[in-house]
């Protein structure tokens with residue numbers, strides 16, 4: 344595996360190899376990411392950006408990493424480039440829209456769900472949640488059930504009095520077991536000892552608690 | 562007396578007049594020509610399409626005229642997951658439909674949020690529009706949808722069809738949900 348990326352590591356001594364279960368992967372410092380990706384695209388033929396996503400490590404420094412999965416349509420090879428973001432609550436990463444047009448929506452998604460600011464993005468808006476939504480839901484400190492906020496439409500709130508509420512988890516989240524017979528693989532709550540009528544007794548880290556530092560995220 | 566004696570309406574005897582209750586006639590008309598608004602939002606919409614095909618044939622019940630304009634339809638079939646972002650659209654389309662109108666929540670997602678217990682999915686479309694019939698299943702089979710629509714026909718049949726004409730009845734509001 345290392346043989347494949349050896350020339351890349353030699354050309355850019357800042358890169359380090361990253362352990363990976365499938366395709367070759369490298370770690371790249373944030374300051375070099377545009378330069379390295381331009382090099383991979385122009386000189387190594389990795390002309391296709393399959394995916395751009397992010398990872399939240401919560402208590403680890405640096406907390407957020409951005410992951411680029413590249414493919415070469417000539418060599419039919421993949422490579423993964425991972426770069427840490429600078430900043431903890433407001434992570435910042437360089438935008439690669441200038442290299443691959445498809446990065447536009449991918450970066451908007453990573454901004455929407457992880458709150459990563461892409462420096463140089465032409466139009467960094469939310470793409471899945473509505474514009475006024477105050478949180479970044481794929482961050483690890485955001486509860487899956489959600490947090491009560493206003494509806495995106497005032498008209499709707501006036502008419503119905505409805506609000507965006509935390510979803511009833513009732514023993515969830517719901518998983519389908521990967522093992523056992525098909526009869527045992529129906530999706531069911533991870534912890535069925537509690538539900539809407541039977542309150543959860545001990546809750547050291549209740550899923551609906553609002554962590555204090557979430558409030559400032561925008 | 563022959564076996565063909567006609568006990569029904571006979572224009573020669575009745576003089577081309579039928580006596581009935583207004584409710585019975587109006588509800589008969591309404592329930593046999595439901596024009597659905599297919600609010601297809603996720604996988605359930607595929608079953609909704611199947612119900613419109615020849616195998617299940619929703620036109621047997623007079624509901625095959627799916628209209629993609631709320632102005633021309635009177636029964637919104639919410640088929641699929643309603644996200645919070647989509648909720649305002651569902652409500653607005655409901656508001657644009659002319660009275661009388663009905664709502665069918667098709668499938669687990671529309672009825673209760675289904676398996677999407679998460680920050681993004683509305684936990685039941687009845688939080689924003691009044692639902693007349695809930696259909697269980699994920700997705701419900703087309704037979705289940707047809708059964709649900711027949712339940713709706715029964716329900717229409719029991720309604721006071723002229724109830725709202727003479728008094729200024731508010732559009733079915735959801736004030737009971739307000740805090």
Ligand code: SF4
Nearest residue numbers: 604605668669670700
């Ligand atoms: S109830 Fe099931 S089939 Fe229907 S929209 Fe939800 S997930 Fe899809």
